[in-house]
Amino acid sequence: MPHPATEVHESGGTVTPHVRRLLDFAEPTREDVCLDVARGRGPMPAALSPQVRHVTAVDAAPPPSAWAGRPDGQGRVPTVEFGTGPVRIADADGDRDPAATHREIRRSQHFPSQRTAGDRQHDMTDPDGFPIESADALTVRAETVRAEATALPYQDNAFSLVTTRFSLYNLGDPAQVLRELLRVTRPGGRLIIADVVRTNLAGADRDWIERVKNPDHPGTFSIAGLTDLITSAGANVRRLDVFTVERPVEPWLAGAHSLAAAAEIREALEEEVDGGPRTGAKPRIIGGELWFTQNWAHVAAEPI
DSSP, X not given: OOOBOOOXXXXXXXXXXXXXXXXXXXXXXXXXXXXXXXXXXXXXXXXXXXXXXXXXXXXXXXXXXXXXXXXTSOOOOOOOOOOOSOOEEOOTTSSOOHHHHHHHHHHOOSOGGGSOHHHHOBOOOOTTOSOHHHHXXXXXXXXXXXXXXXXXXXXXXXXXXXXXXXXXXXXXXXXXXHHHHHHTEEEEEEEEEEEEEBOTTSOGGGHHHHHHHOTTOOOOOBHHHHHHHHHHHTEEEEEEEEEEEEEEHHHHHTTSSSHHHHHHHHHHHHHHHTTOOOOSSOOEEETTEXXXXXXXXXXXXXXX
8 A cells, every 4th residue: 555655754754655765775885976957956965975986066057938828828837746735655566665675676787668567666756756855954965066967067977876866857868868878988987767668568648647737847757768878878777666656636646837738638637537537647646635646767878
């Protein structure tokens, strides 16, 4: 059964479970020189800072003019979405120890297409559920710069650990972004990617929700598509962590390009709850609120 996520209190602040899981997957060390590339401010620099030698945070958010002046008059500035609502851990096999799940993933070098459906249904939390103010509350030994993700102002092989979280689709052409992230990753270093994916057997019809929310959305990669993109950019995929997340709709819809788009998505999900056409988002009502599901992936890649 899904259950509410809890916060983990550590020295200097609070780390939510989904950030803790990604942090554990990244395996930072005291010797790591890190780069986090995000659309706006994210939680990773604060989470990494106490565990590594140095962190550089790149805010690669595009200019806020992308959705300005929409004909409907409801244009919003695209921002990083960090809703603060509750999240639930979805697990097809019932409650499961995240540490045990991580150990299983570490032992497996297979792609998700080679693993069972049960293996893919791991517990986790929502991508936009980490409050920005919580990240600010942590003591961060990091510098923050503004730069384009496709033209980072750093030399080749500058970082031993590079992370990007729920930003790959929003920072430019994903293939170019990946090549640039790999360029600044040292040989033997790690590029850690966290993003939304669809399963290899799922069709692209689910992307209509993303495109209504953001007309410029390039489409969600399948798991195989994401790993192929990474290898084509010049890396080996070393580890994968793929899981299903159930999250409240409203914090996610706060990032829609217009109020009309948010209303259209909300109406479609509510109709499905009432027995209407399926959207692929598996919506349901929890505690009087509308929730939906996503598939997430953590990928650890190494430059070739």
